[in-house]
Amino acid sequence: MFGDLMGMMGKLKETQQRVEETKKRLDSVLIDENSSDGLLKVTLTANRLFKSIDIDDSLLEDKEQLEDYLILTLNKAIEKATNVNETEIAAVAKDGMPNIPGMDLFK
Template identity: 80%
Template sequence: MFGDMMNMMGKLKETQQKIEATKQRLHTVLIDEQSHDGLLKVTLTANRTLKSVTIDDSLLADKEQLEDYLILVLNKAIERASSVNETELAAVAKEGMPNIPGMDKFF
């Protein structure tokens, strides 16, 4: 029984290390998003860090329109980045979890 507990603790520590490695890797996964007409483009990492914004000159004439574009495109990009982030981290966490009855519904 004590050996099982030590084995489980070791596996949890290994899983924690894998999660940290995955978080670091997600800094290099880039999510590109753009407006429907291509006038605004953004790039985020899967950890939701903004890397670049490209704005067509035609959007600079109308502040409200530019603000609307930024909100829409950034929200879409953040949603996609969050989905990638959560999927990747959940996969690593599930892989490393000990087989405890009932825990599968949490992942």
């Protein structure tokens, strides 16, 4: 019994380390998002840290329009990055979880 428990604990620790390594790797995965007309472009990491924002000069003339573009484009970029992040972390966590009867956490 204790051998099984120690084995599970070791596997959980290994999985935790792999999750941390995946989080670090996701700092280098870049997500690009553009407004529908290409006037605004943003780049962020899969860990949702913004790297760049490129705004076409024509958007600088209308503050309200620029704000709308930023909200729409940033939200789309964050959604994409979150999906990549969650998928990667879940895959690592699921792969490393010990098989504990009755604990079907990842179906």
